[in-house]
Amino acid sequence: xxxxxxxxxxxxxxxxxxxxxxxxxxxxxxxxxxxxxxxxxxxxxxxxxxxxxxxxxxxxxxxxxxxxxxxxxxxxxxxxxxxxxxxxxxxxxxxxxxxxxxxxxxxxxxxxxxxxxxxxxxxxxxxxxxxxxxxxxxxxxxxxxxxxxxxxxxxxxxxxxxxxxxxxxxxxxxxxxxxxxxxxxxxxxxxxxxxxxxxxxxxxxxxxxxxxxxxxxxxxxxxxxxxxxxxxxxxxxxxxxxxxxxxxxxxxxxxxxxxxxxxxxxxxxxxxxxxxxxxxxxxxxxxxxxxxxxxxxxxxxxxxxxxxxxxxxxxxxxxxxxxxxxxxxxxxxxxxxxxxxxxxxxxxxxxxxxxxxxxxxxxxxxxxxxxxxxxxxxxxxxxxxxxxxxxxxxxxxxxxxxxxxxxxxxxxxxxxxxxxxxxxxxxxxxxxxxxxxxxxxxxxxxxxxxxxxxxxxxxxxxxxxxxxxxxxxxxxxxxxxxxxxxxxxxxxxxxxxxxxxxxxxxxxxxxxxxxxxxxxxxxxxxxxxxxxxxxxxxxxxxxxxxxxxxxxxxxxxxxxxxxxxxxxxxxxxxxxxxxxxxxxxxxxxxxxxxxxxxxxxxxxxxxxxxxxxxxxxxxxxxxxxxxxxxxxxxxxxxxxxxxxxxxxxxxxx
Numbered sequence: 005x006x007x008x009x010x011x012x013x014x015x016x017x018x019x020x021x022x023x024x025x026x027x028x029x030x031x032x033x034x035x036x037x038x039x040x041x042x043x044x045x046x047x048x049x050x051x052x053x054x055x056x057x058x059x060x061x062x063x064x065x066x067x068x069x070x071x072x073x074x075x076x077x078x079x080x081x082x083x084x085x086x087x088x089x090x091x092x093x094x095x096x097x098x099x100x101x102x103x104x105x106x107x108x109x110x111x112x113x114x115x116x117x118x119x120x121x122x123x124x125x126x127x128x129x130x131x132x133x134x135x136x137x138x139x140x141x142x143x144x145x146x147x148x149x150x151x152x153x154x155x156x157x158x159x160x161x162x163x164x165x166x167x168x169x170x171x172x173x174x175x176x177x178x179x180x181x182x183x184x185x186x187x188x189x190x191x192x193x194x195x196x197x198x199x200x201x202x203x204x205x206x207x208x209x210x211x212x213x214x215x216x217x218x219x220x221x222x223x224x225x226x227x228x229x230x231x232x233x234x235x236x237x238x239x240x241x242x243x244x245x246x247x248x249x250x251x252x253x254x255x256x257x258x259x260x261x262x263x264x265x266x267x268x269x270x271x272x273x274x275x276x277x278x279x280x281x282x283x284x285x286x287x288x289x290x291x292x293x294x295x296x297x298x299x300x301x302x303x304x305x306x307x308x309x310x311x312x313x314x315x316x317x318x319x320x321x322x323x324x325x326x327x328x329x330x331x332x333x334x335x336x337x338x339x340x341x342x343x344x345x346x347x348x349x350x351x352x353x354x355x356x357x358x359x360x361x362x363x364x365x366x367x368x369x370x371x372x373x374x375x376x377x378x379x380x381x382x383x384x385x386x387x388x389x390x391x392x393x394x395x396x397x398x399x400x401x402x403x404x405x406x407x408x409x410x411x412x413x414x415x416x417x418x419x420x421x422x423x424x425x426x427x428x429x430x431x432x433x434x435x436x437x438x439x440x441x442x443x444x445x446x447x448x449x450x451x452x453x454x455x456x457x458x459x460x461x462x463x464x465x466x467x468x469x470x471x472x473x474x475x476x477x478x479x480x481x482x483x484x485x486x487x488x489x490x491x492x493x494x495x496x497x498x499x500x501x502x503x504x505x506x507x508x509x510x511x512x513x514x515x516x517x518x519x520x521x522x523x524x525x526x527x528x529x530x531x532x533x534x535x536x537x538x539x540x541x542x543x544x545x546x547x548x549x550x551x552x553x554x555x556x557x558x559x560x561x562x563x564x565x566x567x568x569x570x571x572x573x574x575x576x577x578x579x580x581x582x583x584x585x586x587x588x589x590x591x592x593x594x595x596x597x598x599x600x601x602x603x604x605x606x607x608x609x610x611x612x613x614x615x616x617x618x619x620x621x622x623x624x625x626x627x628x629x630x631x632x633x634x635x636x637x638x639x640x641x642x643x644x645x646x647x648x649x650x651x652x653x654x655x656x657x
Contacts, residue, residue: 027202031083045086046109050090051075053104074099084115091120091144102126106145111136118145122168126149128483130174134458135160144168145574146196151175155201159184170196170215175222178202183209187492195336206275229281238280248288249273251302282313289318289342294592300324304343320366325350329374333358342366343494344394350375352400368394368413372611375425376400380425381407427479439481446486447471449493472509482502487533488512500525511535511557518542519563524549533557540564545588549571561606566608572597583630584608593618605630607649615648617641 027038053411054075063244076090090100103125111121112132119140126148134143135157141164150172161180167187174236177471178197188194188216189210198215203222220571232242274288288298297581301323311317317338324346332341333355341359344366352372353603357379365385376395386392387407395414401420404412421427423434430440472486491510494517502508506528508637515537523532524546532553539561545554554577562587571580572594580601586608596618604627611634620643631650637656640648 015526027083031173034291036084037080037222040082040085042082042112043083043115043405046107046113047075047078047085047088049109050100050102054100058643068451073592077081079118081115083490085113086115087118088116089115089118089120090124091122095325100124104128106131106134106150109132110134113137114139116140117163118142118439122148124145124148127556129153130158130169132157132160137443138163140164142166145172147171149173154178154182156181158182161185166194169194169200171199174202176203178206178210178214178526182205182567183207185386190211225281235278237278238281238283240307243274244305244307244310245286247302247305247307248298248300251300253301254297277316284310284313284337285316286314287316287318288322289320290393298322302326304332304348306330306331307331311335313336318342320346322346325349328356330355332356340364341368345369347371352376352380354379356380358418360384363425364475365399366394369397372400373400374401376404376408376412378405381405387411387657423479434479435476436479436481439504441497442498442501443471443481443484445498446491450489450491475507477504483507485509487514491515495520495539497522497525497593502526503528505529505554507531509533511537513537515539519544519547519558521546523547526550527552529553530576533554536560538562542566543568543571543582545570547571549575550574551579554600555579557581558585561585563587565613568591569594571595574598575600578602581602581605582609586610588612589615591616591619595619598620598622599625601627603628607632607634609634610638612655613637615640615644619644 005479027033028541031038032041032044049529054575065312076088078085078089078170079087090102100119101124103613105128105385106126108117108118108131113343114136117139117434119137120142121362122144123146126145127150129152130150131147132155135155138160140161143164143166144162144489146168147170151174154169154174155517157178159179161310162185164187165183167185174197181466190213195210195213196215196219197210197213200215201218202219203217204224205211225231227237229236229237230242271297274286276283276287278286288300296506299322300319303326304319306329307327312334314335315337317335318340320342321344324343325348327350327419329345330353333353336358338359341362341364345368348367348370348634349372351374352367354377357377362385365383370493373564377593380571390409393408393411395408395411396415399416399419400412401415401417403409403420403425421429421434423429426437426438427434428437472489474481474485475483481502482501483506485507487509488511491513492515495510495515497520499520500522503525505526508526508529508531511533512535515534517539518541519534521544527549528575529550530552532555534551536559539558540563542565543558543563548568551573554572556577556579557573560583563582566589567582567593572592574580576599577598578597578600581603583605587606590613591606591611593616594618599601601619601622604622612637615631615636619629620641623643629644629647630649631644631647633650633651635655636648637653
């Protein structure tokens with residue numbers, strides 16, 4: 005009973021609030037009724053764009069101004085507009101003469117079931133937000149001046165029974181999603197798209213019912229293709245051709261100038277073949293008649309890799325400069341590649357090995373340099389045929405891949421280094437280039453004033469071989485000591501390339517970031533010193549791969565996390581120093597595996613739990629152990645109980 009009384013009181017209060025004109029938040033009172041303000045705002049946009057003379061049947065208050073509720077014919081339920089008619093009829097009573105664009109805010113009228121705005125002066129496109137009106141059963145926008153395409157969001161209107169878009173200027177393709185609607189497409193009363201500029205192909209559900217369409221400006225080409233003289237061409241490939249055209253100085257050849265315009269169009273440069281809108285052959289190669297001479301200069305564009313259907317690419321006897329782009333390796337359909345007699349420089353890209361369908365390769369008479377990539381041996385060329393391979397008259401350097409070394413012909417090797425592949429000649433010595441590259445990273449991040457002891461050529465610049473103290477064997481870096489060299493930034497992951505290193509000393513610098521897991525590749529290391537830096541993060545478990553280590557110094561950094569159990573793999577360790585970090589967790593019993601340890605410092609961390617009994621194996625072997633200033637809990641193994649020093653034990657059981 006109390007609940008019923010309470011409900012009655014609430015209803016009375018709500019009724020009185022309605023009578024007294026107190027609308028809910030977001031609503032506005034007009035003539036004693038509450039209307040959703042957002043809906044009124046949308047109507048106001050239409051009112052502002054209406055040129056209709058005031059109809060006194062609509063001008064309810066005879067003010068001479070059409071108020072929000074006085075435009076067209078409307079229905080409202082619970083303060084939300086459900087029907088909006090501004091459609092001319094013989095009597096003209098709901099003629100609105102609305103101009104301008106349909107506002108995107110139309111999507112806010114989510115209670116609409118009827119939206120009828122035909123026979124007005126609407127322009128612009130149908131906003132995609134129309135798809136938010138999922139309660140619509142009737143959408144009439146016919147006989148306006150609407151342009152653009154039908155938005156695909158129209159497929160969201162699954163309650164539609166009537167769709168009128170006819171007699172506009174709509175263009176483009178009809179979205180396939182229209183077939184998701186349950187309209188009677190065959191009935192003109194329910195569906196009308198006629199008298200627009202809509203283009204084929206049409207979705208199968210409407211292709212027999214679209215009526216008259218002006219297709220003058222329609223392109224029958226698929227997306228990504230362009231129509232030229234009635235044919236469709238892949239735009240991406242035309243773009244590449246345009247680059248060559250822009251770099252061609254050839255006087256117009258009237259055999260090429262197909263439209264006699266005096267301008268070489270994309271399809272008029274050189275000799276080409278196209279299939280299904282994709283270029284399959286492109287010839288710009290001098291011959292005695294000169295008919296396909298193009299005189300192209302500039303660089304081969306990296307976008308050349310877009311011409312994936314090419315079987316012939318013949319650009320010899322031009323003025324091409326720059327390097328051969330790696331993107332050329334994308335042209336896996338190529339059977340003939342001629343780039344001879346140009347001014348190409350740089351090295352032959354390794355990606356050339358992708359062209360496994362090649363039967364003819366001409367690169368001769370350029371200025372190509374460096375080593376020939378081993379990948380060239382992946383090609384199925386007839387190497388000993390001069391008609392299949394021409395690579396002479398360049399500056400290519402030995403040693404040559406075995407498949408081609410007998411066929412490289414004349415080469416200017418004046419500037420070649422006679423070091424092995426992958427090595428660089430510095431002052432008559434051969435150094436592994438990958439090792440030098442890592443050193444260069446360290447040098448770039450060093451702010452150290454030049455040390456004239458290191459500056460061997462007195463140039464004032466530290467060269468790759470002048471950083472820290474180094475030892476090299478057979479061109480590989482084996483020893484690097486760079487303590488206190490003002491090195492900064494992170495330890496690069498490329499450190500993994502220094503696979504011959506036995507000693508790495510990077511202590512007393514300003515390294516930040518984490519210890520890269522790639523350090524685990526340095527399996528020949530016996531000494532690793534990263535102390536007194538600003539390293540953070542965890543000790544990577546990959547450090548357990550360094551089974552030849554005898555010395556590991558990581559003290560005075562900001563390392564966190566636990567001591568990885570993989571450290572137990574380092575059975576050759578004699579010195580392990582993790583002092584003064586922020587390490588947590590327990591000391592793993594695997595520590596007892598390090599039977600060669602003579603020096604173990606784990607102090608000044610945040611280690612917790614019990615000290616494993618296995619540590620006594622180390623102490624018994626004469627190892628000096630430092631554990632002070634952690635949070636290690638008693639009881640302590642008897643071998644260290646007199647040496648644990650200060651411990652923070654409030655959290656110990």
